[in-house]
Structure formats: structure tokens, C-alpha cells
Amino acid sequence: MSCWAVVPLKARRLGKMRLAGMLDEAARAGLVQTMLDTVLSALADAQEIDHVAIVSSEPERIPAGVLALPDLGQGLNPALSAAADRLRDHGASSLLVIHADLPLVRASEIDRFVRAGRRQGLALASDRHGTGTNALFIADRLDFPFRFGTNSLSHHLAEARIRRITPALPALNGLAIDIDTPADLACLLPAAGVSLKPSRWSLTPCTTSPCTTSL
Numbered sequence: 001m002s003c004w005a006v007v008p009l010k011a012r013r014l015g016k017m018r019l020a021g022m023l024d025e026a027a028r029a030g031l032v033q034t035m036l037d038t039v040l041s042a043l044a045d046a047q048e049i050d051h052v053a054i055v056s057s058e059p060e061r062i063p064a065g066v067l068a069l070p071d072l073g074q075g076l077n078p079a080l081s082a083a084a085d086r087l088r089d090h091g092a093s094s095l096l097v098i099h100a101d102l103p104l105v106r107a108s109e110i111d112r113f114v115r116a117g118r119r120q121g122l123a124l125a126s127d128r129h130g131t132g133t134n135a136l137f138i139a140d141r142l143d144f145p146f147r148f149g150t151n152s153l154s155h156h157l158a159e160a161r162i163r164r165i166t167p168a169l170p171a172l173n174g175l176a177i178d179i180d181t182p183a184d185l186a187c188l189l190p191a192a193g194v195s196l197k198p199s200r201w202s203l204t205p206c207t208t209s210p211c212t213t214s215l
Contacts, residue, residue, distance in 0.1 A: 002050035003114065004087045004100035005043045006069070008076055009036065009056040016206075035098045035179065040066065045107035048114040049096065051177065055083050077146040084142040094118070094144050097177075098135040105174035113137060113175060122160055123168040125175035126153050135175050160210040 012029065023076045042064070043052050053067035062068045068085055071079045084095055096114060109148075117137030119121030122144065125135035133152040136143045144163070147155035179185055 001046060002091055003094045003096065003113040004090070005046075005052045005098055005110075006080065006083050006087070006094040007039060007043075007048045007052065007054045007098055008071070008080065009058070009061065009100050009102050010056050010059075011057050031179065032101070033051050035103045038103055039098060039100055039105055040171070042105045042107045043098070044109055044113070047107075047112045051090070051092075053083065053087065076148050080146045080148070081089050088142055092142065094140060095138045096135065097137075097146070099178060101178045101180070102134060102174060103179060104177050109172040109174040113168075113170055113172060116170045120166060120168040122165045123170065124153060125161075125172065126169065127178055128176045133176070134178050 012032075016142040034155075040052065043049050045111075051067065053069050054062045055069045055071050056062060057073060059068040062120075063087055064067075069079075069083045072082075072191060080097060087095065094114075096110070098110070111170060113125060113135060115135055118139050121139045123137040124133055125134075125136050126132065127148070128184075130151055131151050133148060133156050136144075136146070138161065144160055149155075157167070
């Protein structure tokens with residue numbers, strides 16, 4: 001029995017469309033690939049992760065050594081439920097779902113997140129807004145319903161209450177900062193210590209939402 005990490009990966013044509021006014025198609029594709037590589041590298045170095053799978057409709061994008069699981073186009077939550085079912089057959093006893101757009105995530109944070117989830121039975125990683133779920137860890141049963149989407153954190157918390165689970169909610173910047181909008185990208189740059197001199201766009205400092213979490 002082992003701990004599997006599952007990374008859902010959108011089709012290229014759907015990648016980071018909310019950044020279209022700021023980054024052209026090639027730049028968006030490069031950003032998506034860089035973030036995916038960062039997440040996979042962190043998972044490979046994490047001591048608590050035994051195997052990694054990617055759920056995608058484009059199996060040619062999945063690197064060697066990573067299990068390809070199909071996304072049949074019925075939505076993220078059904079795809080993840082199907083992935084959990086498949087991974088039972090591969091001996092999975094616990095499951096980490098982690099998004100592919102976490103450019104600052106580190107192996108040490110993944111390990112802390114998984115260990116916290118093992119103690120509580122469930123762990124949830126909020127985005128920096130406190131509304132989304134960037135990672136979810138299920139300790140010992142893979143039938144927890146996935147509720148990713150708008151306000152997913154509150155939906156996952158509601159499912160936990162139904163099951164009388166008190167989930168761990170560790171505040172980890174690498175799991176909180178995801179990139180969907182220009183404001184997210186503006187938060188990324190100072191958080192990562194990056195200096196960017198844009199030629200065709202400008203970055204507005206993040207003033208409406210904190211770039212770190214306080215859960």
C-alpha cells in the first residue's frame with residue numbers, strides 16, 4: 001500500500017486563458033510547463049510520496065515515470081474520482097490531489113501537508129484567497145467526494161463535517177500561491193524574488209488580497 005499523488009492537467013487549449021490579455025499563447029504554454037515541472041520535481045523529492053500520476057486528455061505531455069490517467073472530458077471531479085478508483089488497483093492507500101499551477105511549491109511543504117493529513121485523516125490547502133482548494137490529501141479512504149470548482153474549500157469542509165472529520169488546514173505558501181489571473185502573477189513575482197521587465201504589459205501590485213495565507 002502506498003501514497004499516490006495525482007496532478008490534474010488541463011488541455012493546452014484551455015491553459016491559463018485568463019492570462020490571455022497579458023501573455024501570448026507561447027508565453028502561457030511556457031508558464032504552464034514551468035509550473036508543472038516545478039510541481040513534479042517537488043513531488044519527486046517529497047519523502048511522503050511514493051508514486052505520481054497525471055490526469056490528462058493529452059497523454060503525450062506526461063513524462064516518463066509518471067502514470068498517465070485519462071480525462072474523458074466529463075469534468076475535473078469525475079476525472080479525479082475515476083483516477084482514485086484506478087489507483088486503488090495500483091495499491092494506493094492514501095491520495096494527494098495537487099494542482100499543476102503552484103510555481104513555489106517545495107518538497108518539504110508537500111511532506112508537511114501529507115503528515116498533517118495523516119494525523120487528521122484529511123488535509124486541505126487553501127489558495128491565497130481562502131476560497132479555493134489547491135491540494136487535498138485523503139489519508140486512508142479514497143471515497144471522499146471531490147468538490148473542486150468555485151468556492152471549493154467551503155464545499156470540501158462541508159463534506160468533511162458530514163463525515164465528522166476535522167481536516168488539517170496547514171498554511172503553506174507554496175501550496176497557497178497558484179496562478180490563474182494577472183493579480184496572481186503580480187503576487188508571484190515578489191514572492192519568488194523575481195524581477196520582470198515586461199515589454200507589452202504592466203504588472204499591478206497585489207493590493208486587494210494577501211499574497212500569503214493566514215489559516
